[in-house]
Structures are given as structure tokens and as C-alpha cells.
Amino acid sequence: MSVFIKATRSGWYPEFLKPVVDSVLANPTYKQILDIGTGPGTLPQMLIAKNLAVQITGIDTSKNMIEVARKSVSHKNVFFKHQQENESLPFEKQQFDVVTFCSVLFLLDDNTKSMLMNEALRVLKPEGKIIVLTPSGEKAILSALFEVWRYRFSVNNFTFLIWKLATTRGARKWKRKKWLENFTLNNELKYTVSLTFNNNATVEIISK
Numbered sequence: 001m002s003v004f005i006k007a008t009r010s011g012w013y014p015e016f017l018k019p020v021v022d023s024v025l026a027n028p029t030y031k032q033i034l035d036i037g038t039g040p041g042t043l044p045q046m047l048i049a050k051n052l053a054v055q056i057t058g059i060d061t062s063k064n065m066i067e068v069a070r071k072s073v074s075h076k077n078v079f080f081k082h083q084q085e086n087e088s089l090p091f092e093k094q095q096f097d098v099v100t101f102c103s104v105l106f107l108l109d110d111n112t113k114s115m116l117m118n119e120a121l122r123v124l125k126p127e128g129k130i131i132v133l134t135p136s137g138e139k140a141i142l143s144a145l146f147e148v149w150r151y152r153f154s155v156n157n158f159t160f161l162i163w164k165l166a167t168t169r170g171a172r173k174w175k176r177k178k179w180l181e182n183f184t185l186n187n188e189l190k191y192t193v194s195l196t197f198n199n200n201a202t203v204e205i206i207s208k
Contacts, residue, residue: 005068007159008042011152019196019203020100020133021046024054030097031055034123036083036116037104041069044078052077057096059083086112089119096123102133103167106174117183121208130206132180135163137171138199147198164200180204 007013024033024047031054035043038058047056055077060066061084069080081090099120105113120130139147144164148157181204184191190207 003159003162005040006156007163008040009154010156010159011154012148012157012160013042014046015151016197016201017043017046017102017133019201020102020131021050023129023131023203023205024098024100025051027097030128032096032098032125033057034089034091034096034099034120035059036089036099036101036120037061038069038080039065039102041073041078041080043100043102044069044080045073048073048075048078055079057081057091059089061085086115089123091123093122094125097125097128099124099128099130100133101131103135105132105180106134106167106170110179113179114183117180121187121189124208126208128207132204132206133196134174134202134204135167135171136195136197136200136202137168137175138195139164141165141168147200150198175202180206 020043024030033047033054033056035056035058038044038060041058044056044058047054057079058069059081063082066080066082105116124130141164144161148160151157181191184206191204193202193204196203
């Protein structure tokens with residue numbers, strides 16, 4: 001089992017995703033959800049556990065992750081699809097109420113980010129929103145040694161320190177460049193940002 005899979009099965013990872021779950025489900029009219037970079041399907045699993053009425057599609061460029069997701073989440077309203085890299089999303093215009101990116105965009109080059117954001121806007125309904133969850137890089141890496149105890153115990157909680165080690169540099173670069181904020185300004189979109197997960201993550205929300 002990979003370290004990433006172990007992380008998603010830890011006590012801390014659901015807390016990392018919880019602000020996204022809360023934001024998606026805050027509006028009861030939101031029924032069609034697209035999760036880009038779904039990995040093993042943890043976000044769809046959390047969403048369907050909270051609201052059986054939503055329909056969630058998770059896509060990922062990793063066939064292995066899609067296989068894991070399909071085994072982990074079995075529900076008639078949850079669908080997983082393999083997505084080819086650098087290709088348009090296989091969905092109609094204005095199909096989804098919410099599009100989510102959890103710990104995805106900050107890892108990509110600018111061209112791929114732009115392509116995915118433009119595609120997300122294409123498939124987003126006029127009153128919908130895009131939610132981008134990213135590690136914040138706000139705290140020292142070693143702070144993970146003290147913070148990990150606040151989360152539900154799991155033998156996989158050691159992955160919290162690995163996550164901090166792996167993401168802090170990229171997260172700080174993401175924050176410094178303000179890529180998403182600049183994208184929204186250039187495209188005349190609405191933008192908000194907030195710190196979450198005990199200041200270890202940021203949630204950026206974009207709407208038309």
C-alpha cells in the first residue's frame with residue numbers, strides 16, 4: 001500500500017478534506033459534483049456518507065487510483081472515470097454544480113492548471129462554484145510532530161509528517177505566486193480564500 005493511500009486512511013486526512021465537504025453540502029441545491037484528481041475516492045466517499053442525494057463523479061489520470069476508488073466506494077450515485085492527461089473533460093457544458101480540486105492544482109505546471117481551470121469553468125453551471133483545497137505551508141514542518149495528536153488515532157497518522165515534508169515547499173510557492181487569484185482576476189471571476197485545517201490548508205472558492 002502506497003504512503004498516499006495510507007494517508008487517506010489516517011485520522012488526519014478526513015479533517016483535511018472536511019472544509020470542502022462542508023462547503024459542497026452547505027447549499028442543498030447542489031446535486032452534481034465533479035472531483036478532479038479524486039485519487040482513491042476519499043472525498044466522494046465522505047460526501048455520499050453525508051448526503052445520499054448528491055451525484056458525484058471522480059476523475060483521475062491514474063488508472064490505479066480509479067481502480068482503488070471503485071473498490072473503496074460502491075454507491076449508485078458515485079461514478080469514477082479515468083481521465084487522459086491534457087485532454088478536455090468528457091462532460092457537457094454547465095453539467096456540474098460544484099467542481100473540486102483537492103491538493104491537485106499546486107502540483108501542476110501553469111499550462112495544465114490553465115487548461116483544467118478553463119475546463120472546470122466550461123462544465124460548471126452558472127450559479128456553481130469551484131473549490132480548490134491546497135496545503136498552506138503556513139507552519140514549520142516539525143509542527144506536525146505536535147499537531148498529529150489532535151486527530152483521531154490511526155496507525156497511519158505518521159503520514160501527516162510525510163505530507164508536511166512533501167508539500168510545504170510547493171504550498172509556499174503556490175501562495176507566493178497567487179496563481180489562482182490572478183487567474184480569477186484575468187477572467188473576471190469571484191474569488192475568496194480562507195485558512196482551514198488548523199491553518200495547515202487553504203480553501204479557495206471561485207464562482208462566475
